[in-house]
Amino acid sequence: EIVLTQSPGTLSLSPGERATLSCRASQSVSSSYLAWYQQKPGQAPRLLIYGASSRATGIPDRFSGSGSGTDFTLTISRLEPEDFAVYYCQQYGSSSFTFGPGTKVEIK
């Protein structure tokens, strides 16, 4: 099973700042199968990025994904008030899915 590690656990930033979230895999992941989600309290997760770098429908362009192999990054170029949430990465391989433990982006 591929294990995903996300860092940092919590990111304290102010609106307007840049957020850089990391997702590291225990073994190589195909870029086609790396996704990022946003989850706010009491809500279902929302797909932001699939295929490591493709934005899902309706996702603002301040969200971008990059990376390959075992290291992937989600960048939020300028944080808006609605962006403070928990972010999860997810991988697919060998007919199995795993999620990272999440990074909480909180208001500083």
Add this chain to the structure above:
Amino acid sequence: QLQLQESGPGLVKPSETLSLTCTVSGGSISSESYYWGWVRQPPGKGLEWIGTVYYSGSTYYNPSLKSRITISVDTSKSQFSLKLSSVTATDTAVYYCARILVGWDAFDIWGQGTLVTVSS
């Protein structure tokens, strides 16, 4: 616009079987562009994949839960279902059903989730 809705008991006794159904509306459950899955989230914790099902009935399960899971699909009702047997308190979670993009294997549309509590 496609929507997913989970339904089922919110309280299950220990050792019994948890049963949930996800109803798909506003789109076809039989599309070859998508397949379907279950994800759960214990209170205050992260996301855990449970299993997936294709409209053909093919299934894949989380190895850690495989011995207790059955996922099935009923295309005539536009529904897919989850059964989790021999539940314990550690199975208490919000259970989500979701649509998965074929080829990208990302969960692009989610139900609102339903809290299932395991307690006597």
